[in-house]
Amino acid sequence: MIDFNNDWKFYKGEDSNASKPDYDDSKWRKISLPHDWSIESDFSNEYPATNQGGALPGGIGWYRKTFTVPAVFKDREVRIEFDGIYRNSTIWINGYLLHKETNGYTSIFRWLTPWIHFGKPNIIVVRVDSSRQPDSRWYTGSGIYRDARLILTEKTRIDDRFIFVTSQRIDGKESRINIHGTVTVPWPKGTQLVNMRAELYGPDGEPAASDEMQCNTSLASCEFNLKLR
Numbered sequence: 001m002i003d004f005n006n007d008w009k010f011y012k013g014e015d016s017n018a019s020k021p022d023y024d025d026s027k028w029r030k031i032s033l034p035h036d037w038s039i040e041s042d043f044s045n046e047y048p049a050t051n052q053g054g055a056l057p058g059g060i061g062w063y064r065k066t067f068t069v070p071a072v073f074k075d076r077e078v079r080i081e082f083d084g085i086y087r088n089s090t091i092w093i094n095g096y097l098l099h100k101e102t103n104g105y106t107s108i109f110r111w112l113t114p115w116i117h118f119g120k121p122n123i124i125v126v127r128v129d130s131s132r133q134p135d136s137r138w139y140t141g142s143g144i145y146r147d148a149r150l151i152l153t154e155k156t157r158i159d160d161r162f163i164f165v166t167s168q169r170i171d172g173k174e175s176r177i178n179i180h181g182t183v184t185v186p187w188p189k190g191t192q193l194v195n196m197r198a199e200l201y202g203p204d205g206e207p208a209a210s211d212e213m214q215c216n217t218s219l220a221s222c223e224f225n226l227k228l229r
Helices: none
Strands: 008-012 029-031 060-068 077-082 089-093 096-101 108-111 121-129 148-153 164-170 175-184 193-201 207-216 221-228
Touching: 077 089, 089 108, 096 108, 175 193, 175 207
Parallel strands: none
Antiparallel strands: 008 029, 008 060, 060 121, 077 108, 077 148, 089 096, 089 121, 164 175, 175 221, 193 207
């Protein structure tokens, strides 16, 4: 995981050319995330958000960030994660339209690998539009108001966002724990057999239980269910 909060450029206003990779953002303001441009303004009950929405303006804002993924990682998968963008966000990577999201509270996860230039500069651009006001019963802010991160994983991987651990039975004599998740392999790869193994360690650091299975990825992914007892 790579912290993606620093070295962003920001511009408040509209510019239809700002999504282009060769756009000159040298005059834009340097910022770090999380960032809320509304709170930077003076309060006024004349703003469309009204006092109920914080008496601060919305509007349109642009974010750009130049970053490099070292060539040594060219065999990895690259994912971008935004914990929160308010709202109506549009995201580009190297000029490619990656994602549109209307909700301002939804976390965004998107794979960048097909459009990443390993060992060379990349440009990620985010346009945010919170100009429709009032749109809430409370103050929402505007912009990339939560953390961002870059995730590098192996091609064959367990999806770390969807691991579920449940306990069927825990008492003084016995415990049964299920681990459920998904294994993903590169597409297209056809059928692969992936060996899965889970181990549970006790407070003393010693293994307490384990289970293993083979996962058949005939459809580029497979579900696994490991039982520890």
